[in-house]
Amino acid sequence: xxxxxxxxxxxxxALGLSWGALVVGTRSxxxxxxxHYDDNEGDNFPQRPxxxxxxxxxxxxxxxxxxxxxxxxxxPGIGSDKERGWGDRQTVARxxxxxxxxxxxxxxxxxxxxxxxxxxxxxxxxxxxxxxxLYNGHGGMPAYPFLFEKRKIAGERAEHALKxxxxxxxxxxxxGRANDLVAYLLSLNHKYEFPEAQPATHDKxxxxxxx
Amino acid sequence: xxxxSTTAVAAEISDIxxxxxxxxxxxxxxxxxxxxxxxxxxxxxxxxxHTPEFLAHCSxxxxxxxxxxxxxxxxxGWAGNAGVAIALWLLSRxxxxxxxxxVVATLGGVFWNIGVLLAVAGILIGDATSxxxxxxxxxxxxxxLVSFGFMAVPGVLAWSGRKHETAFAAQWYAxxxxxxxxxxxxxxxxxxxLAPGRGTxxxxxxxxxxxxxxxxxxxxxxxxxxxxxxxxxSAKPLPHYExxxxxxxxxxxxxxxxxxxxxxxxxxxxxxxxxxxAAAAVVLMHFWIVWLNVRGVFATGGSVVLKFAxxxxxxYLLVGIADAVFSLRSVARVTQFTYMQDAxxxxxxxxxxxxxxxxxxxxxxxxxxGRAWPSSALVRAHFAAAIIGFVVLVVALAVAxxxxxxxxxxxxxxxxxxxxxxxxxxxxxxxxxxxxxxxxLVTFHFLKIVACPREEAAALTFRTPVAMxxxxx
Numbered sequence: 178x179x180x181x182x183x184x185x186x187x188x189x190x191a192l193g194l195s196w197g198a199l200v201v202g203t204r205s206x207x208x209x210x211x212x213h214y215d216d217n218e219g220d221n222f223p224q225r226p227x228x229x230x231x232x233x234x235x236x237x238x239x240x241x242x243x244x245x246x247x248x249x250x251x252x253p254g255i256g257s258d259k260e261r262g263w264g265d266r267q268t269v270a271r272x273x274x275x276x277x278x279x280x281x282x283x284x285x286x287x288x289x290x291x292x293x294x295x296x297x298x299x300x301x302x303x304x305x306x307x308x309x310x311l312y313n314g315h316g317g318m319p320a321y322p323f324l325f326e327k328r329k330i331a332g333e334r335a336e337h338a339l340k341x342x343x344x345x346x347x348x349x350x351x352x353g354r355a356n357d358l359v360a361y362l363l364s365l366n367h368k369y370e371f372p373e374a375q376p377a378t379h380d381k382x383x384x385x386x387x388x
Numbered sequence: 389x390x391x392x393s394t395t396a397v398a399a400e401i402s403d404i405x406x407x408x409x410x411x412x413x414x415x416x417x418x419x420x421x422x423x424x425x426x427x428x429x430x431x432x433x434x435x436x437x438h439t440p441e442f443l444a445h446c447s448x449x450x451x452x453x454x455x456x457x458x459x460x461x462x463x464x465g466w467a468g469n470a471g472v473a474i475a476l477w478l479l480s481r482x483x484x485x486x487x488x489x490x491v492v493a494t495l496g497g498v499f500w501n502i503g504v505l506l507a508v509a510g511i512l513i514g515d516a517t518s519x520x521x522x523x524x525x526x527x528x529x530x531x532x533l534v535s536f537g538f539m540a541v542p543g544v545l546a547w548s549g550r551k552h553e554t555a556f557a558a559q560w561y562a563x564x565x566x567x568x569x570x571x572x573x574x575x576x577x578x579x580x581x582l583a584p585g586r587g588t589x590x591x592x593x594x595x596x597x598x599x600x601x602x603x604x605x606x607x608x609x610x611x612x613x614x615x616x617x618x619x620x621x622s623a624k625p626l627p628h629y630e631x632x633x634x635x636x637x638x639x640x641x642x643x644x645x646x647x648x649x650x651x652x653x654x655x656x657x658x659x660x661x662x663x664x665x666a667a668a669a670v671v672l673m674h675f676w677i678v679w680l681n682v683r684g685v686f687a688t689g690g691s692v693v694l695k696f697a698x699x700x701x702x703x704y705l706l707v708g709i710a711d712a713v714f715s716l717r718s719v720a721r722v723t724q725f726t727y728m729q730d731a732x733x734x735x736x737x738x739x740x741x742x743x744x745x746x747x748x749x750x751x752x753x754x755x756x757x758g759r760a761w762p763s764s765a766l767v768r769a770h771f772a773a774a775i776i777g778f779v780v781l782v783v784a785l786a787v788a789x790x791x792x793x794x795x796x797x798x799x800x801x802x803x804x805x806x807x808x809x810x811x812x813x814x815x816x817x818x819x820x821x822x823x824x825x826x827x828x829l830v831t832f833h834f835l836k837i838v839a840c841p842r843e844e845a846a847a848l849t850f851r852t853p854v855a856m857x858x859x860x861x
Contacts, residue, residue: 181547184555188564191641192571192604199596199648199660200579206657207589239514241452247725251653255721256797268655273587278518281591281654285725285796286437317806319436319444319451
């Protein structure tokens with residue numbers, strides 16, 4: 178390698194190729210993804226997250242929830258994502274179209290949360306109960322007491338105070354961050370159907386994933 | 389005539405080390421301190437995995453935040469500092485030039501460490517981004533990028549002022565690392581923060597970036613060190629050296645395609661992980677060629693430098709094979725989302741990168757300080773702690789990951805999975821603690837060698853004749 182210029186040009190091209198495909202190529206393909214208009218519902222899906230849920234996603238990111246929870250469901254037949262009730266179909270790129278920072282995650286120390294709201298409702302996970310889980314911890318999940326404020330009851334007990342055990346004369350009140358986080362968790366639901374998320378009818382495997 | 393030229397060159401080589409002394413000792417020292425910091429975070433994390441309530445009341449130390457802080461301190465604190473020091477030293481030594489730009493590099497190093505400190509503190513108060521490998525809070529990015537540019541200046545000067553027109557393999561690797569990091573870092577900066585891609589395009593770009601940190605930045609520095617140290621210490625030329633450039637270009641051109649394989653089965657267009665899985669198989673070519681070149685590292689005994697290098701190189705090869713095997717869809721359906729990923733990260737970072745960097749530091753520091761390491765007992769203790777800790781950690785996490793993956797694919801409850809993996813996670817915690825002890829020992833030993841006065845007699849023995857320098861490749 179005598180020639181410095183050739184060397185640098187080589188480096189430039191080598192990284193440039195993968196940059197062109199994986200960064201520029203991916204971005205231009207994503208630029209073409211459009212929301213899906215559902216005739217039955219008369220609306221476009223996915224829908225933009227409500228402001229409070231978008232704020233909650235920032236709390237989710239700041240606490241590092243994605244270190245233990247994924248938000249991506251594999252298609253039925255791979256693992257037991259469907260059997261565990263995490264989702265009837267795989268998640269696809271279009272599901273995350275409007276998310277500022279998709280929290281796909283890489284580890285399943287806790288359950289997948291991609292469709293958390295869909296199973297929370299039938300299980301009776303009202304916001305109060307979810308807040309109590311966050312305050313006390315639940316199963317393997319640690320408590321997040323710093324999302325709550327412990328304060329002396331002045332006059333009457335606050336309406337939104339948690340129904341958890343604490344010192345007499347005190348009450349536990351969720352902070353705005355706790356409420357945002359819960360609103361975010363209870364908004365996670367990919368309930369609509371996309372053509373590309375349908376399982377392949379013939380047993381070719383990969384077809385269902387393609388755009 | 390011969391004698392004079394040898395003496396002149398010997399003096400020159402020694403001058404290289406004298407001129408490089410302050411900046412490189414500063415970079416290696418701060419790297420080691422970051423390694424200890426990252427080790428403390430790693431122990432906290434390991435305890436939290438089997439005892440989730442550990443330190444949970446403290447908002448600074450949630451599992452996710454500590455995890456990100458640990459990764460950042462390790463990659464940018466330890467590997468960044470030490471890696472740049474090793475790359476600069478290789479380039480000056482092989483370019484046979486006086487270390488120019490020492491002040492600029494030191495200044496860059498100071499600001500780089502301020503940047504990493506800000507980043508770790510920022511992560512603990514919740515400013516981390518959500519991209520693995522790039523958790524650095526956004527406000528530290530430009531500081532880190534600019535200070536990296538300053539740190540790399542002596543490397544560029546040593547390259548342009550090199551005495552041999554033909555460059556050695558160690559020089560290609562070191563220079564490529566210095567050149568490619570700022571480039572792919574700024575691409576990630578633009579595509580993830582300034583003009584973020586839509587939805588999960590960000591996940592693809594982040595996976596591409598994270599792979600590049602390993603394959604195009606840290607691994608080339610480690611390989612450069614291997615290509616330099618082995619012929620230097622064994623005093624034999626490398627076999628099949630004519631293939632070395634092919635090995636180099638396979639790594640640079642193909643490894644950067646392998647990142648998004650972690651998104652297999654994920655919500656991204658299917659061609660992306662498929663291409664990455666194929667690339668992970670193609671890049672095996674690179675591992676085969678470096679094995680042909682550097683396998684002599686397994687044959688030589690005695691020198692602690694080569695012992696570290698041998699373990700590091702063995703894990704480097706294993707990383708290549710493991711990346712190809714564990715990216716296969718049939719294997720990934722079990723190991724995806726499990727501790728197996730942590731085991732592979734440990735194999736890559738604590739194994740190949742850290743062990744080879746240790747080899748280089750054990751070789752470089754005595755030359756910079758002009759004296760031998762003060763205590764051979766400390767060297768042996770560190771070696772034992774580093775190797776035992778590393779092997780036990782990787783095995784424990786791999787078994788935990790396999791158990792966890794099998795259980796996740798059944799309908800076992802999460803309490804059940806936690807109970808089944810708990811014994812292995814306890815072993816992993818012990819391994820992390822052992823690694824931390826080893827890192828404390830080497831940091832203490834390093835501070836000691838820096839503080840001790842030079843030994844002129846010892847310094848003379850390091851002045852190797854130019855023939856050795858040339859046989860480096």
